[in-house]
Amino acid sequence: MADLDVVAALIRKRAELADLIEHQQKEQKEIKRLTEVLAHIEATVTLFSPDFELRTGAEARPVRNRFFGPGECQRMVLDIFREAQGVALSSRQIGEALAARKALEPSTALIEQMQKNALNVVHRLQRTGTLVPAGRDGAGATWKVV
Incomplete structure (x- = not known):
């Protein structure tokens, strides 16, 4: 009888782990999809504003040249x-x-x-x-x- 209890517990544990694996695989697919969408959005932002710094959310300032004034x-x-x-x-x-x-x-x-x-x-x-x-x-x- 003890063997049946162990087998039942193992089967439940296996089902639990299989569900976790399936859930993680779905999340990985969703993360991959969201990453692709993010890349498309960043490319579009760059088309409209090449100087926009995507990591900080602010426009990059031109570096001031120490030798020359503007123009x-x-x-x-x-x-x-x-x-x-x-x-x-x-x-x-x-x-x-x-x-x-x-x-x-x-x-x-x-x-x-x-x-x-x-x-x-x-x-x-x-x-x-x-x-x-x-x-x-x-x-x-x-x-x-x-």
Whole structure:
């Protein structure tokens, strides 16, 4: 008789565990579905507001450049191209010219930072159709005014 009690208890325990497993599997499927929905919503938010920081729920602020005021770098880059009189320039050449215009000591790190600033501006001007790629030189890609 004791054996039957043990078997009945084990059968009840098995049924309980099987229900828990089934419940957990359903929850995992629901979590997967909700994760996919969340990814779609985040992608849609990014389409409408690329600067929106999804993790904090606030718009990301543009990082302030310590070398240039708002729009100053772009104006300087356009001046550099205007003074080049149609000659194609590389980002390195533009970076060196920016450092010279700002009267900064032309260290390697500074030139690299100026080159990054120049590339950001050049890519923006390329998207607007102001600059076009002009090929490559020893320093890399070059651009010229349309």
